[in-house]
Amino acid sequence: MQSLQTQTSIPVQLSSGDGTKSVKYYEKENFNVNYRMLFSKNEADELFHQLESNVDYYSGDLARIKMFGKWVNIPRQHVAYGSNGLHYKFSGNTIPAKPWSSVPCLQQIKDRVESVLGVTFNFLLINRYANGMQYMGEHRDDEKELESDAPIASVSFGQERDFTFRHKDCRGKQKKRSDVPKITHSLQHGSLLVMNAPTNKFWYHALPKRSHTKNPRINLTFRVMKE
């Protein structure tokens, strides 16, 4: 495990280009995030293909959220998997988890993540961004049913996209502080990004629009839910 202490650079950069080593970002300001490649190019290509062929995303009511009193369609596709009757509550909606066995390659990916991290996950949210116009706005994963001490493991396939972090005190017109840098990092095909506690209490994250980007990205976030 290679680690990198970054004090000042904006955005934070990877220290190694070979793609096989883990990179740890600075732990100032309660930011504790690791990034590494998890699958070879060939493995990632194959898994991306299998996910594209076998994952059925939610539609209709399960693809909507309520925000500021208005129901809107999410600007991406999503679906959840997990053990026995778990579900995911956010923005006024409740997303049920399908069984792991509905898509054969999920267990393989889960096994790889768990063996690398030494953590057992019971829930998976898959988000698919068909192109650069699809995105996810800034938010924290603060659902009550998430085990808040457990890491969140985010595996990426397909189109490389930027991912951003912003400290909670550096938002809004009357922000409390402006001295904490915004962090931008690219998520590569076959990579693993791990958000460790307490990052999610202090930092918002987003997958911003990239209007020139044409190709789809699939993201799998493994979580630990209270059962």
Place this chain on the structure above:
DNA sequence: GAGCTCGCAGTGGG
């Protein structure tokens, strides 16, 4: 390379 313009990216507030 200065100036312009138009689209994109970022932000804030509902």
Place this chain on the structure above:
DNA sequence: ACCCACTGCGAGCT
């Protein structure tokens, strides 16, 4: 966690 309005900026062009 979205949508919209607004702003600043920068790539591309002349």
